[in-house]
Amino acid sequence: MPEKITFTPALLSSHCIIDVRTPLEFAEDHLPGAVNVPILTNEERVEIGTLYKQTGPQQARQRGLELTCGRFGAMVGEIVARAAGRPILTYCWRGGLRSLSMAILLEMSGYPVVQLRGGYKAFRNMVMDSFEDFMPPVPLIVVHGMTGTGKTTFINGLDQLKWTSIDLEGLAVHRGSAFGEVGLDQSLSQKRFDTLLWDDFRRAPTDRPIVLEGESQRIGRISLPGNLYEVMADSCKIWCNASLETRVRRLAVEYAREEYRPAMAAALERIRKKLGGQRYAELSGMLSSWDIEGLGRGLIEHYYDKLYYKNRPWTPDLEMDLENYNDAERLLAEFWNSRRQP
Numbered sequence: 001m002p003e004k005i006t007f008t009p010a011l012l013s014s015h016c017i018i019d020v021r022t023p024l025e026f027a028e029d030h031l032p033g034a035v036n037v038p039i040l041t042n043e044e045r046v047e048i049g050t051l052y053k054q055t056g057p058q059q060a061r062q063r064g065l066e067l068t069c070g071r072f073g074a075m076v077g078e079i080v081a082r083a084a085g086r087p088i089l090t091y092c093w094r095g096g097l098r099s100l101s102m103a104i105l106l107e108m109s110g111y112p113v114v115q116l117r118g119g120y121k122a123f124r125n126m127v128m129d130s131f132e133d134f135m136p137p138v139p140l141i142v143v144h145g146m147t148g149t150g151k152t153t154f155i156n157g158l159d160q161l162k163w164t165s166i167d168l169e170g171l172a173v174h175r176g177s178a179f180g181e182v183g184l185d186q187s188l189s190q191k192r193f194d195t196l197l198w199d200d201f202r203r204a205p206t207d208r209p210i211v212l213e214g215e216s217q218r219i220g221r222i223s224l225p226g227n228l229y230e231v232m233a234d235s236c237k238i239w240c241n242a243s244l245e246t247r248v249r250r251l252a253v254e255y256a257r258e259e260y261r262p263a264m265a266a267a268l269e270r271i272r273k274k275l276g277g278q279r280y281a282e283l284s285g286m287l288s289s290w291d292i293e294g295l296g297r298g299l300i301e302h303y304y305d306k307l308y309y310k311n312r313p314w315t316p317d318l319e320m321d322l323e324n325y326n327d328a329e330r331l332l333a334e335f336w337n338s339r340r341q342p
Helices: 023-028 042-055 057-083 097-108 119-132 151-156 168-172 190-203 228-233 244-255 258-270 277-288 292-307 325-340
Strands: 003-005 016-019 088-091 113-116 140-145 164-166 210-213 236-241 318-321
Touching: 016 057, 042 057, 057 097, 088 097, 088 119, 097 113, 113 119, 119 190, 140 151, 140 228, 151 168, 151 210, 151 325, 164 190, 168 190, 168 210, 236 325, 244 292, 258 277, 277 292, 318 325
Parallel strands: 003 113, 016 088, 088 113, 140 210, 140 236, 164 210, 236 318
Antiparallel strands: none
16 A cells, blocks of 8 residues: 655655646645646536435445546556656545545556645645744745835845745735736635745745735735734834835836726726715726826825825834835845844
8 A cells, every 4th residue: 555644845846746636626726836637527526426425435436436447547647757757646635535546556557656644634734734823934024115116016026046025916816905906817715825825935045034015914805824914013114115106107007908997997986985976086087088197196195095004003124215126125135234233
């Protein structure tokens, strides 16, 4: 029988990770770098599950064999090709029959293989446990500022030999604002976000700080896991400034796409009550005439700046100008180096 092993992060680089669950299960979330070689299709899993409930495990397993036996050879071939000489790790939902069946087939075919004890569920529990009392691997630098200052662009443009950037909004596929979903599809699950974030922290080098953007507890539909929000609140905080003209220009560059027009109209409708009837009509007219800079200016002055950071109950460790990203990075480096000196 194939050996069962407990998950450790080292397995992600030492083994070819094979997820034998259905495509739907895989899409919801999976181990980093895993390859989906499903034993059952989405529809077949439903059929087998129904049969199991109605007639018991024997009939369900018999039907499973009928559905899958003809595919086993091709699946083994695909996995071996993917493995390219590496040892193989198989997993399913709870480390049960599906991953065991594939592991037995691979072992019988002469390939080194182990089965993940507890399956995806054990991995998921580990991810959530890691965020419950979260301790970042290195210090966090949390970048704050008003909408349009260019925080995300600045963070993602940092020299990755000196800093580690984690783009929370990029992982969540949402900009974290009223217009945050325009042009984006936040279809990923909370589980997928958690795994992606866990993996980013896992892979962070230990010789440089992690720079990320200050966010609320929620980014669209996605929530920051565990106590990460509180950890960020207790970390080094940077406040970024940019002129109104720069902010308007940067918003216009990001949003001035004709295909965004319907989504922008829908976003404007969602904040109609907060804007008030007259202000909404003015901004809606700007959108209709495609005056994106005028719309951006109006939203900054009459919505964003009144709503976000209206009361800031903390003092930043550093304030810096984001008019020029290179100058800002130099200032951040000077600040961080001075902070590290005894």
